Amino acid sequence: MAQSQTYWRLFRRRFKKWLTEGQHSLGESYHQPEKEVHQTHPWYRVMCLTGVDYFSTLGYQPGIAALAAGILSPFATLVLVLVTLFGALPMYRRVAEESPHGDGSISMLERLLGGWTAKVFVLALLGFVATGFVITITLSAADASKHIIENPFWPRGWNYQVGLTLVLIGLLGAIFLKGFREAIGVAVVLVVIYIGLSLVVVVTGLLEAFQQREVITRWVDLINQNYASPMAVIVAALLVFPKLALGLSGFETGVVVMPLVKGDPDDDPAHPKGRIRNSRKLLTTAALIMSVMLITSSLVTTWLIPPSEFWPETSVSRELRRGVSSIDIPLSGNPQDVYTYRVPNRSGSFNERISLGPRGEITLLVNVTESGDARQVTVVKPTGQASGRALAYLAHRHLGELFGTLYDLSTILILWFAGASAMAGLLNIVPRYLPRYGMAPEWARATRPLVLIYTAICFVVTLIFRASVDAQAAAYATGVLALMTSAAVAVTLSALHKRQQASVIAFGLISLVFIYTLVVNILEQPGGLQIASIFVASIVVVSFISRVLRSTELRVKEVILDEEARRFIESIPGEIRIVAHHRETGKAYEYIEKAKRVREFTHLPAKEPILFLEVGVIDASEFSGTLRVRGLEVGDYQVFRTEAPAVANAIAAVALHIRDITGKVPHIYFQWSEGNPLQLALRFVLFGEGDIPPLTHEILRKAEPNLKRRPIVHVGG
Missing domain, CATH: 1.20.1740.10 (Amino acid/polyamine transporter I)
Structure with a gap:
């Protein structure tokens, strides 16, 4: 029994390998990219x-x-x-x-x-x-x-x-x-x-x-x-x-x-x-x-x-009472195109060749079964030879x-x-x-x-x-x-x-x-x-x-930082702390208020420098693409701006990229999203927004299994 199970597992493994090998290798099939x-x-x-x-x-x-x-x-x-x-x-x-x-x-x-x-x-x-x-x-x-x-x-x-x-x-x-x-x-x-x-x-x-x-x-x-x-x-x-x-x-x-x-x-x-x-x-x-x-x-x-000779196969089956001897046979598939066939006074199976004049000839396969005062008649007209x-x-x-x-x-x-x-x-x-x-x-x-x-x-x-x-x-x-x-x-x-x-x-x-x-x-x-x-x-x-x-995959092919964005990262001596921000006016007071709320909700010390990360959704129907991140200063604050099909995936990708180029595990700060969870989930799938904090965490969890190397997510509010 154990040996048969071993053979079965071996067969399944080999079959799966055979089934999944060859990634669209069709040679010159004409629909290839x-x-x-x-x-x-x-x-x-x-x-x-x-x-x-x-x-x-x-x-x-x-x-x-x-x-x-x-x-x-x-x-x-x-x-x-x-x-x-x-x-x-x-x-x-x-x-x-x-x-x-x-x-x-x-x-x-x-x-x-x-x-x-x-x-x-x-x-x-x-x-x-x-x-x-x-x-x-x-x-x-x-x-x-x-x-x-x-x-x-x-x-x-x-x-x-x-x-x-x-x-x-x-x-x-x-x-x-x-x-x-x-x-x-x-x-x-x-x-x-x-x-x-x-x-x-x-x-x-x-x-x-x-x-x-x-x-x-x-x-x-x-x-x-x-x-x-x-x-x-x-x-x-x-x-x-x-x-x-x-x-x-x-x-x-x-x-x-x-x-x-x-x-x-x-x-x-x-x-x-x-x-x-x-x-x-x-x-x-x-x-x-x-x-x-x-x-x-x-x-x-x-x-x-x-x-x-073009007509398709048609068939009809009728019970004919005593005194009734005709049956309508469909010819060309058109309901109005029929031939009235007079059933001969005989039983059993037989063939009849019938001339239709200029329309050609047809062969009828007839089966007649006697049943008391009635006859069960089945007539099949085979498909024409030119069909x-x-x-x-x-x-x-x-x-x-x-x-x-x-x-x-x-x-x-x-x-x-x-x-x-x-x-x-x-x-x-x-x-x-x-x-x-x-x-x-x-x-x-x-x-x-x-x-x-x-x-x-x-x-x-x-x-x-x-x-x-x-x-x-x-x-x-x-x-x-x-x-x-x-x-x-x-x-x-x-x-x-x-x-x-x-x-x-x-x-x-x-x-x-x-x-x-x-x-x-x-x-x-x-x-x-x-x-x-x-x-x-x-x-x-x-x-x-x-x-x-697949919505919680990373969905980013490449992250490209401009010179200003790189300078911002290189200028931070200690921990890199990223604040996810949804831009409204883009004025300095907006960032002052946001920084105040984040420090209050997450107990972040006032002396710790922060980077704002803003992601604009351009076409949520796209699945993946290249992130081009621009660095700019608004008042006393340093801001990263980029555009992507989905906000959470872009934030996760930027955080992982910063970790890779600096060797530091960044911290990401969010406020809780307001709204119905189901509606927020639909907004994420259809419009790239939704309940950003838990989605970002899930994307990071899938992209980086090692907890020590995974960017840390903080949520408050």
């Missing part, structure tokens, strides 16, 4: 790193567009392309100029707003970023598993999409637990192969459509039958466009990878013009490539694939199973790698913002615990959505649109701050477009906001709990 990036690359190679996220959406975007917009898919996609080229692209070109160090649009809002407003806003946006990254992992893995299952060489009975998706996500997590490096080299190969094969599929599809003109003629006839005028088509396309917002993903990634982009040799580190110029090339080229692929893929999939894999469907149909399998493989790999890039992004959310806010839990400094947590979250999301690409699209779009809306607002505020009237109008209109798109997306598919809200709430709650728990 710039100081961690050791190598830069030509912009077109870095574009491939963003492309695994951006271009991989071609795996499912045409199918989602066809399901959402139907015959209007090319027009709705055209609206998406126009928003991309004349909205998102100019917006992010400006973000690239104003935030060239990989912080993205979030840092622009952080700088423009400031204080707790900025911190809370950033935390909320990080929630949407997390939503986008997590859904990127789960949706990409789900679509990859869809491509695997639909491949003709895959065993027909192995249709376990949820299980296969979980395996892909687990494999991704395992690779990150091992360590993931050399992202750019892999990304270049995957993007070149995938875009090249996709072009072959699209060009073949276009040639096929032009050879069979009737498919184009039939499409035009359907539009004329359903819409009275071109204006009606435009309005309908504008209304349905928000459902296609997935095609906008990738721009934020494009500005976050900027530290990896090679600039000019003489670039100014503060404003690297070469890097900015090349990053703009990256954004523009990626947008143009994606725009061409989106338009052409929407055309060929609309022309050549029957609508029924989530429109281009792959065309590759198999028009280029053969061998090429189709090759295309499936390239799609699976780029989708899986899109999940890898998203995992890298998730792992770098914490070190980019939260440590500066004092809001990162201690264990979050290690990569592996985060990998395990994010992998578990992805498992849960996959199980909730049953690995459905269409079901996850809303949550993904919500995360993407929220981030892009915030970017639009950020560039608008920046232009307003710089009094650039034309830019304010242009970016203001772009902001309205994204706000409209986000609102429509949320109203039509509230599930996305619900998922995003869970992420936002989790990040905010965990961050503030961490901030409270």
Whole structure:
């Protein structure tokens, strides 16, 4: 028994060591802070790193567009392309100029707003970023598993999409637990192969459509039958466009990878013009490539694939009384789009293939159970073969199973790698913002615990959505649109701050477009906001709990005394006695009164020299910083003045610094604070003030365990 306990303790110790080693060592993951990036690359190679996220959406975007917009898919996609080229692209070109160090649009809002407003806003946006990254992992893995299952060489009975998706996500997590490096080299190969094969599929599809003109003629006839005028088509396309917002993903990634982009040799580190110029090339080229692929893929999939092949799985179960033989089967997911199926007079399980004319064919899996005077009927309509894999469907149909399998493989790999890039992004959310806010839990400094947590979250999301690409699209779009809306607002505020009237109008209109798109997306598919809200709430709650728990850390990086302050300290022959003072007028009589009260309350002899220490709170939302202490004389008194995010932490830091440079343990004198203890505690966390004496003592106790070397706190009044 004792031996087994010893083995268990040894295992726990080794596991803990393995779990906590490697402090964010992700190599060249593209969301790393710039100081961690050791190598830069030509912009077109870095574009491939963003492309695994951006271009991989071609795996499912045409199918989602066809399901959402139907015959209007090319027009709705055209609206998406126009928003991309004349909205998102100019917006992010400006973000690239104003935030060239990989912080993205979030840092622009952080700088423009400031204080707790900025911190809370950033935390909320990080929630949407997390939503986008997590859904990127789960949706990409789900679509990859869809491509695997639909491949003709895959065993027909192995249709376990949820299980296969979980395996892909687990494999991704395992690779990150091992360590993931050399992202750019892999990304270049995957993007070149995938875009090249996709072009072959699209060009073949276009040639096929032009050879069979009737498919184009039939499409035009359907539009004329359903819409009275071109204006009606435009309005309908504008209304349905928000459902296609997935095609906008990738721009934020494009500005976050900027530290990896090679600039000019003489670039100014503060404003690297070469890097900015090349990053703009990256954004523009990626947008143009994606725009061409989106338009052409929407055309060929609309022309050549029957609508029924895009429809998701639906099922219905009814008890039919004697004399009733029909049941309504949902088709496309739209409650109004149903097929009335007449149940044959037979029992058991059987399949029926039904033709819907121009809309294609569907297979119904029917189960009929006799029960007295009634029949229990269950009908399942399986997912269409092009759902989530429109281009792959065309590759198999028009280029053969061998090429189709090759295309499936390239799609699976780029989708899986899109999940890898998203995992890298998730792992770098914490070190980019939260440590500066004092809001990162201690264990979050290690990569592996985060990998395990994010992998578990992805498992849960996959199980909730049953690995459905269409079901996850809303949550993904919500995360993407929220981030892009915030970017639009950020560039608008920046232009307003710089009094650039034309830019304010242009970016203001772009902001309205994204706000409209986000609102429509949320109203039509509230599930996305619900998922995003869970992420936002989790990040905010965990961050503030961490901030409270870490509030009594020293929170000062460095203390710098000016020459006058140093002279004051050197001129004191005996004990160094510091009086904490809250300045009001700054006049001499204020210090005379304060000195009198302190000597009275603490029985300090009148001959003992004292130093006044005044700490002004500049931005209580900041967690730590450098203290610059100025020395000045007011009447007969020597005064130290400094500014910090929190008063108690600054006083403790100054006292410890004085001890270190003089070798003397200073005494600090306070008056008791007046007020409700709970309110004072909240004032400390939120505004850096509060019940200063006990807080200073607690900070000193944590910072200096040795009682003999710890500055002494006196409180009276």
